[in-house]
Amino acid sequence: MSSPRERPHDHNDHHSHDHHDHSGHAYGHHHTHNPAPAAGQHRAFALAVALNVVIVVAQTVYGVLAHSTALLADAGHNLSDVLGLLLAWGAAWLATRAPSARFTFGLGSSSILASLANAALLLVACGAILAEAVGRLLHPASVAGFDVFVVATLGILVNGFSAWLFMRGRADDLNIRGAFLHMAADAAVSAAVAVSGLVILATGWTRVDPLMSIAVVCVIVYGTWGLLRESVRLALAAVPQGVDIERIRVFLAEQQGVTDVHDLHVWALSTTGTALTAHLVMPAGHPGDAALDAIVTSLGERFRMTHVTLQVDLGTSAHRCSLDGATQIHR
Numbered sequence: 001m002s003s004p005r006e007r008p009h010d011h012n013d014h015h016s017h018d019h020h021d022h023s024g025h026a027y028g029h030h031h032t033h034n035p036a037p038a039a040g041q042h043r044a045f046a047l048a049v050a051l052n053v054v055i056v057v058a059q060t061v062y063g064v065l066a067h068s069t070a071l072l073a074d075a076g077h078n079l080s081d082v083l084g085l086l087l088a089w090g091a092a093w094l095a096t097r098a099p100s101a102r103f104t105f106g107l108g109s110s111s112i113l114a115s116l117a118n119a120a121l122l123l124v125a126c127g128a129i130l131a132e133a134v135g136r137l138l139h140p141a142s143v144a145g146f147d148v149f150v151v152a153t154l155g156i157l158v159n160g161f162s163a164w165l166f167m168r169g170r171a172d173d174l175n176i177r178g179a180f181l182h183m184a185a186d187a188a189v190s191a192a193v194a195v196s197g198l199v200i201l202a203t204g205w206t207r208v209d210p211l212m213s214i215a216v217v218c219v220i221v222y223g224t225w226g227l228l229r230e231s232v233r234l235a236l237a238a239v240p241q242g243v244d245i246e247r248i249r250v251f252l253a254e255q256q257g258v259t260d261v262h263d264l265h266v267w268a269l270s271t272t273g274t275a276l277t278a279h280l281v282m283p284a285g286h287p288g289d290a291a292l293d294a295i296v297t298s299l300g301e302r303f304r305m306t307h308v309t310l311q312v313d314l315g316t317s318a319h320r321c322s323l324d325g326a327t328q329i330h331r
Contacts, residue, residue, distance in 0.1 A: 108270025119228035149197030155190030
């Protein structure tokens with residue numbers, strides 16, 4: 001077997017270990033671990049959590065005083081986001097922990113669980129918001145439009161700034177993307193609540209407040225669905241979005257000395273790291289560490305694989321993956 005060389009997050013030293021299996025075929029181990037999140041990312045989480053706690057308190061107090069379900073709905077959503085940010089922050093920290101004898105891949109997969117929990121948390125919050133909004137539609141109450149507008153405007157500023165803090169990392173990390181989507185959706189939701197406050201001031205029509213709450217739910221569900229779907233897929237060890245496994249298969253098959261590729265598996269180790277295992281049939285024998293290292297490097301550069309294990313087979317016996325039967329049924 002051969003897999004990537006290890007690059008600890010604080011330096012670029014390399015080390016490898018060569019062994020021989022019981023049949024005499026040489027194989028080696030090399031590992032790549034994801035770099036630790038930048039210190040600025042942890043500061044972003046701390047600042048976003050603090051700001052959102054402040055806005056939750058303000059929206060709750062004024063939502064009760066102003067009898068605004070839209071404001072209370074936004075407060076409930078922001079509270080779920082505080083919990084979601086804490087989950088994402090904890091997962092980002094756990095992802096920096098080194099592998100151990102029990103957790104040989106490290107704890108990077110906690111970021112996948114955090115993304116899944118975040119999506120589920122948002123959907124639960126949506127159910128509570130919807131129930132309250134329907135109740136207020138059936139039993140309207142007076143709403144202080146000006147208070148709603150002022151507090152919602154504060155929410156726009158806080159959530160917009162929080163979203164900006166996570167903008168840079170959202171493209172490459174599903175965990176950070178979840179935090180960004182929460183903050184961006186909150187900014188949009190606060191804007192909708194502010195509009196409802198203006199409408200109430202201008203017309204006195206209080207039903208716009210619960211109607212806006214229902215619109216809030218639609219926005220949240222729409223923005224959360226993609227996060228939930230991708231989180232579930234990663235939790236089930238699916239090929240990560242944006243990875244073309246057939247292109248990888250073709251690339252491996254085109255390598256010098258390779259006559260067949262089988263047992264190819266790709267899955268997410270975390271929201272930023274992807275693992276690959278494959279058997280390469282090479283009748284001429286092991287091509288040497290340098291050749292395999294070159295393949296591993298190319299897999300990292302071209303397909304963003306961060307942990308690769310390649311086994312060299314001579315093709316003198318049948319190698320059948322235990323998953324082949326299930327793969328054939330559901331392919």
